[in-house]
Amino acid sequence: MTETPRRATRVLLVDGLGRVLLFHGADPAEPDRPYWFTPGGGLDEGEEPRVAAARELMEETGLAIDPAALGEPVHREVARFSFDGVRYRQEQEFFLLRVDSFEVSTAGFDEIERDIIDKHHWWTVAELAGTDEVYYPLDLIDVLRRVSRHEVL
Template sequence: MTEFRPRRAARVLLVDDGERVLLFHGVDPARPAHDYWFTPGGGLSSGEAPAAGAVRELAEETGLVRGVADLGEPVFQETTEFPFDGVWYRQQQEFFLLRVPTWVVDTTGFDQVEQESITEHRWWSIEELERTKERYYPDVLTAVLRRVLGKD
């Protein structure tokens, strides 16, 4: 039986005025052939509120500084299980929606793990995500985006 390390996380659906969502492309260091796209965000510190963690992660990963009040309530929550760098996690994560007119991503705030595991970033339309053969997380991302953007 796999033993999971519990983890809490907050993620951001950063959507521009073209209704494209920002995703990072990364790899699992323990499984370099396992590449995937994912939203900005990450693990929460002990006692850190999800919205506070989301704005912290957003600033670190994209250079975009916003306040907790800019995020509102989570638009999606899930518990997911996954391996990363040889450790299995059971992660409870909340997703927040933040719309921006446009944003030039600044990744200079990446920590060492991010520098070593994230290879690029890209803005994706819902239609591009629905057509791609590439892996992205969460796997229900297009349905969530359609719902929160009023496109379902």
């Protein structure tokens, strides 16, 4: 199957209690296989990754930030997945943003997000380690432990 190339940014939004924000949803083509994932999404044509991450954060959580607040990426990966019948090869960068506390607003969701995302939750590393639920990236616990020690790529 042909893969559609895509660039994306993701945000590890971590609160003052060390919890990371994840959204819960499912591929429309596989609604019975839900998973958790970080805020973020694809880059618009010519868009800088940090700018895209800040834009996605605003659209998906209501949190407005200066893109410079994101610093450098703390993780990079290539994700291969299908979504709504299309196979993607997505190069993505993860940025870390720490907030004391924050009330998530999903008012900026687009139509697809409103259709596929049904909830959000602030997860501790212990909760992630103890769950049977699927979350992405698969190495999220390792990434969170690494950034908690203030290491970057």
